[in-house]
Amino acid sequence: AQSVTQLGSHVSVSEGALVLLRCNYSSSVPPYLFWYVQYPNQGLQLLLKYTTGATLVKGINGFEAEFKKSETSFHLTKPSAHMSDAAEYFCAVSEAGNMLTFGGGTRLMVKP
Amino acid sequence: DTEVTQTPKHLVMGMTNKKSLKCEQHMGHRAMYWYKQKAKKPPELMFVYSYEKLSINESVPSRFSPECPNSSLLNLHLHALQPEDSALYLCASSQDPDRGQVIKKQTQYFGPGTRLLVL
Numbered sequence: 144a145q146s147v148t149q150l151g152s153h154v155s156v157s158e159g160a161l162v163l164l165r166c167n168y169s170s171s172v173p174p175y176l177f178w179y180v181q182y183p184n185q186g187l188q189l190l191l192k193y194t195t196g197a198t199l200v201k202g203i204n205g206f207e208a209e210f211k212k213s214e215t216s217f218h219l220t221k222p223s224a225h226m227s228d229a230a231e232y233f234c235a236v237s238e239a240g241n242m243l244t245f246g247g248g249t250r251l252m253v254k255p
Numbered sequence: 256d257t258e259v260t261q262t263p264k265h266l267v268m269g270m271t272n273k274k275s276l277k278c279e280q281h282m283g284h285r286a287m288y289w290y291k292q293k294a295k296k297p298p299e300l301m302f303v304y305s306y307e308k309l310s311i312n313e314s315v316p317s318r319f320s321p322e323c324p325n326s327s328l329l330n331l332h333l334h335a336l337q338p339e340d341s342a343l344y345l346c347a348s349s350q351d352p353d354r355g356q357v358i359k360k361q362t363q364y365f366g367p368g369t370r371l372l373v374l
Contacts, residue, residue: 177362179365184370185367185368186259186261186345186365186366186367186368187298187345187347187365188365189362189364192362233297233298237361242300242303242311243300243363245297245298246297247296247297248295248296248297250295
C-alpha cells in the first residue's frame, strides 16, 4: 500500500527566503508524484508532477521538486518566497487505477 | 483549458433537506471524482465515475447519492445529512481512463469546491 508523509504540518519562512516543503512516500511500484496547492476557500491547483524522465520537475509560480528514488522523497522548493505563496500544500502519489493518496498537508506561512 | 466548475459555492441545509451539488467539465475527461475535505485535512475520496459508470464507492453512506448524467456532468445528491457532513466537497476530473490497465499519468484537475454547512 502506498502512503505519503509530509514532514511539518506548518512551515514559516520570511519573504524572500528559501521555501522547502518535505514529502516522503512509500510505494511498491514506481510512483507518480504530484504537488497541489490550496489557497484559502479554494480547490486544489496542480503545481507540478513527476511521471517519468527528468527527476527535477519545474512547476508553476517558480516552484520545483526533485524525485529522489533512493530517498523516496519528492521535496518541493522555491528559491524566494512571496507573500502570495501562503497556502496549504499537498503532496500526493498515484499508483494503480489513477487513485491519489494525499499527504497530510503543510501550511506555508510567509512573514513580511 | 483545465477548468472544472462547481455550483453552488456555498450551501446551508437542514438535516431534513434534499439538495444537490453540481460539477461540470468540458475538457473531454471521462473520469470524474467526488472528494470530501474537512478543515485542515487532505481530501478524502468518495466516488469515482469512469465513462459515466460508478467504478468506486469508498463506503460512503447512502445519504450521499452520486449521479453522472453525461460525460461532462457529475452530481452529488444529498439527503438527511448530519452536522458532521459539513465540509468542502471537491469535484475533480482526469483524462480517459484505461479500463483494463493501470493508468498513472492522468492528472486530476480539481474544481473550487462547494462549502456545505449542515445545521
